[in-house]
Amino acid sequence: MAIRSVSWVLAAGIVLALAGCEEGAGPFGGLKAAGDGEAAATSATTRLVxxxxxxxxxxxxxxxxxxxxxxxxxxxxxxxxxxxxxxxxxxxxxxxxxxxxxxxxxxxxxxxxxxxxxxxxxxxxxxxxxxxxxxxxxxxxxxxEVAEEAPPAQPILDSAETVSTETLAPAPATATIAPEAPPATTAAAAAAKPETRPAARPADRPKDATPAPAAAGGRNLLQIGIFSVEANATRAAEQVKKAGAEARVRKEESQGKTFWRVLAGPAASAADRDALLAKVKQLGYADAYFVTR
Missing domain, CATH: 2.40.40.10 (RlpA-like domain)
Known part of the structure; x- marks a missing residue:
């Protein structure tokens, strides 16, 4: 009887081993399917520009x-x-x-x-x-804002695969993630670093256009004009600076064309805006107008 029981146990073990060899039936089969799905989900991402x-x-x-x-x-x-x-x-x-x-x-x-x-x-x-x-x-x-496809994500390692440490190069030093700073340090760093915003692209005015409306709200920059030649934009900015007002030239691009905007300011108050506009008008830019940025 003991010999017959041992035979039944061996037979049952062989059957289980053969079942484990079938594709998808092994203990790691489910993990591989999950890994493939995760890689597919992260391969296609978009960003707004x-x-x-x-x-x-x-x-x-x-x-x-x-x-x-x-x-x-x-x-x-x-x-x-x-x-x-x-x-x-x-x-x-x-x-x-x-x-x-x-x-x-x-x-x-x-x-x-x-x-x-x-x-x-x-x-x-x-x-x-x-x-x-x-x-x-x-x-x-x-x-x-237009949706633009981002570069595909790095492939995710199949969790069912075993990787030998002898065949992998050591991770670069830049891949090491530093521990997060304490909340107090992070807040101090954020306060010390001013926030910067991209420049928008408003239009400018001709000499016989209607007078510009009074600046309101956050419109504290006075746009002198849009120029297709950088030298002309620089000349206009220098003219404003010589009159005692702050001016800058911004290089921008649209529809495959490069152009240069000339802005004066910023003005901190309504009185400063009026004074800046009066000064620019004296230079001949009678129809300059205020923009937000």
């Missing part, structure tokens, strides 16, 4: 424009009747395929001829000749 997109619902016209041949301040701009607020726009010349990023303002004076008034800087970039009308397309731009 800001980009300029065309907004024809805000403003869009396709009409003839005219540069009268006179030099103008404020960089690249066009003026059109009935515009309520300044807009950043893309201006195209379909005849030669040239385009430029600039500003759109309301045209006050209704002169005979084309409705679109074009600045000297805009005309030079678009290839327009003085006194010769050209067909132009003007479309408003808006900043929007």
């Amino acid at each position: 800001e980009r300029d997109v065309e907004a024809p619902q805000v403003f869009q016209v396709a009409e003839t424009g005219l540069w009268d041949g006179r030099p103008s301040l404020g960089g690249v701009w066009v003026a059109y009747p009935g515009v309520s607020d300044p807009e950043r726009v893309i201006i195209r010349n379909p005849a030669n395929g040239k385009f430029v990023i600039g500003a759109l303002f309301r045209r006050e004076r209704e002169n005979p001829g084309p409705k679109l008034q074009v600045s000297s800087d805009a005309a030079a970039t678009l290839g327009m000749l003085a006194g010769q009308p050209a067909q132009l397309s003007v479309t408003a731009l808006r900043r929007e």
Whole structure:
């Protein structure tokens, strides 16, 4: 009887061993499936980025424009009747395929001829000749958040696999994660480091546009203009500095075009804003206006 019992025990052990050899039935089969799912879930991630997109619902016209041949301040701009607020726009010349990023303002004076008034800087970039009308397309731009795929995540090691420490290179020193600082130290470091924000891209004004509205809320920077030539932007900023006001030039890009914004300020109060605006107007930039950043 003892021999027969031992035989039954051996037979049962063999059956269990064979069952364990089947794919997916082993003790680590479930762990491998979970690992594959986790890797697939983390391989595709997205992030939000800001980009300029065309907004024809805000403003869009396709009409003839005219540069009268006179030099103008404020960089690249066009003026059109009935515009309520300044807009950043893309201006195209379909005849030669040239385009430029600039500003759109309301045209006050209704002169005979084309409705679109074009600045000297805009005309030079678009290839327009003085006194010769050209067909132009003007479309408003808006900043929007767009989803962009991030690089795929690093593959996750299959938990069912065994890895020999002899075949792996030691982890680099930069991979070591330092312990978190105490809450008091972290708060002090955050207070010591000022927060920085990316610059937005508002538009600028022509000489015969409507007067800029009074600055309100956080609008403490005075925009002098948008320029397609860096040297012109630098010259305008230096002119403002010589008048005793702080000025800076910001290089930005939109729709594949690089341009330079000139900003004066910031002004800390309403009285400072009025004084800054008066000083800039004396330099000839009568239609500069306040922006938030």
